[in-house]
Amino acid sequence: MSIGVIGAGKWGSALAFALSEKNSVFITSRTPRDLDNFVTLDEILACEYLVVTVPAQQIADWLEENFVFKNQKILVASKGIEATSGKFLNEIYEKYVPDENIAFLSGPSFASEVMQSLPTALVINSSNEKLAQELGDLFPSFIKTYTSDDVIGAEVCGAYKNVIAIAAGICNGLELGNNAAAALISRGLVEMQRFGIAYGAKEESFIGLSGAGDLFLTASSPMSRNFRVGIGLAKGRTQKEILEALGEVAEGIGTAYALHDISVKQDLYLPIAREVYLTLEGKNPHESLKDLLTK
Numbered sequence: 001m002s003i004g005v006i007g008a009g010k011w012g013s014a015l016a017f018a019l020s021e022k023n024s025v026f027i028t029s030r031t032p033r034d035l036d037n038f039v040t041l042d043e044i045l046a047c048e049y050l051v052v053t054v055p056a057q058q059i060a061d062w063l064e065e066n067f068v069f070k071n072q073k074i075l076v077a078s079k080g081i082e083a084t085s086g087k088f089l090n091e092i093y094e095k096y097v098p099d100e101n102i103a104f105l106s107g108p109s110f111a112s113e114v115m116q117s118l119p120t121a122l123v124i125n126s127s128n129e130k131l132a133q134e135l136g137d138l139f140p141s142f143i144k145t146y147t148s149d150d151v152i153g154a155e156v157c158g159a160y161k162n163v164i165a166i167a168a169g170i171c172n173g174l175e176l177g178n179n180a181a182a183a184l185i186s187r188g189l190v191e192m193q194r195f196g197i198a199y200g201a202k203e204e205s206f207i208g209l210s211g212a213g214d215l216f217l218t219a220s221s222p223m224s225r226n227f228r229v230g231i232g233l234a235k236g237r238t239q240k241e242i243l244e245a246l247g248e249v250a251e252g253i254g255t256a257y258a259l260h261d262i263s264v265k266q267d268l269y270l271p272i273a274r275e276v277y278l279t280l281e282g283k284n285p286h287e288s289l290k291d292l293l294t295k
């Protein structure tokens with residue numbers, strides 16, 4: 001079985017490493033890289049399985065410009081909601097791939113720890129249970145995989161937790177303490193569950209690995225890029241300054257803009273996501289805190 005990983009950033013590289021324990025794994029990216037088994041896009045598209053890690057804000061264009069469906073079985077490993085359209089990833093992919101050929105990866109997973117073969121648990125979410133099981137069997141022994149048919153729940157969890165992580169980073173950067181951090185994460189879980197259920201997600205997804213698990217991981221550690229964005233905002237840095245220093249993607253930014261537009265269009269109460277959006281737009285984080293505590 002051959003696996004083609006698309007995107008050679010932190011997550012693509014980590015998944016290529018992990019999956020190579022039991023499979024022949026090839027990798028490609030926009031720019032040629034000096035990596036083992038780096039191949040061309042055409043060679044990748046010929047693989048039986050594809051693992052896609054192109055960031056959520058870029059995947060629609062990437063698919064339009066590069067993708068050819070050849071009955072591949074696809075695991076989407078990105079997390080986010082497209083800012084320009086408000087589309088979830090499954091809505092972007094459905095134009096190119098039938099539901100029975102696609103699954104979405106979720107759960108608490110820092111790439112750097114996967115690269116160290118540290119114990120990790122992930123969920124493979126698909127309407128095709130057989131495909132989810134098949135993809136799960138590709139993973140190495142240090143990664144325990146579960147399956148779920150709650151694609152929407154997994155997507156909301158993976159995307160929304162990045163926005164809450166930015167808020168948690170702001171909380172940390174303002175040195176508000178552990179009580180505030182715990183309150184923010186707890187209320188953030190409630191907010192993302194409320195949003196997800198409005199889109200048909202299953203409640204149980206939010207108390208499992210995809211929801212509480214990934215939220216706890218990402219909103220509790222400066223290992224998270226999104227958490228570090230929040231710290232930068234608390235220190236009064238601009239988005240541009242923060243991203244230049246980060247040098248990697250922080251999906252919570254685009255998703256915060258997406259959630260803001262969705263909340264306005266659909267009159268949804270998303271207080272934490274709203275304050276993250278406003279802080280990204282230059283609102284003083286101290287003002288955001290006051291509004292969150294008083295409204």
Ligand SMILES: NC(=O)c1ccc[n+]([C@@H]2O[C@H](COP(=O)([O-])OP(=O)(O)OC[C@H]3O[C@@H](n4cnc5c(N)ncnc54)[C@H](O)[C@@H]3O)[C@@H](O)[C@H]2O)c1
Nearest residue numbers: 008009010011012053055058078079109110111248249251
């Ligand atoms: N790093 C992690 O710990 C981790 C874990 C789970 C999920 N993810 C998710 O995986 C996705 C990728 O994150 P990452 O950590 O690899 O980020 P990264 O910043 O390390 O790498 C992003 C990769 O995407 C590529 N890319 C950017 N724009 C592109 C475009 N227009 N066309 C093609 N390729 C493009 C870049 O070249 C780079 O290789 C994100 O959605 C992220 O949320 C990351």
Ligand SMILES: O=P(O)(O)OC[C@H](O)CO
Nearest residue numbers: 107108109110224225226
């Ligand atoms: O570094 P982050 O904030 O993009 O988080 C990485 C993973 O999504 C954690 O599960």
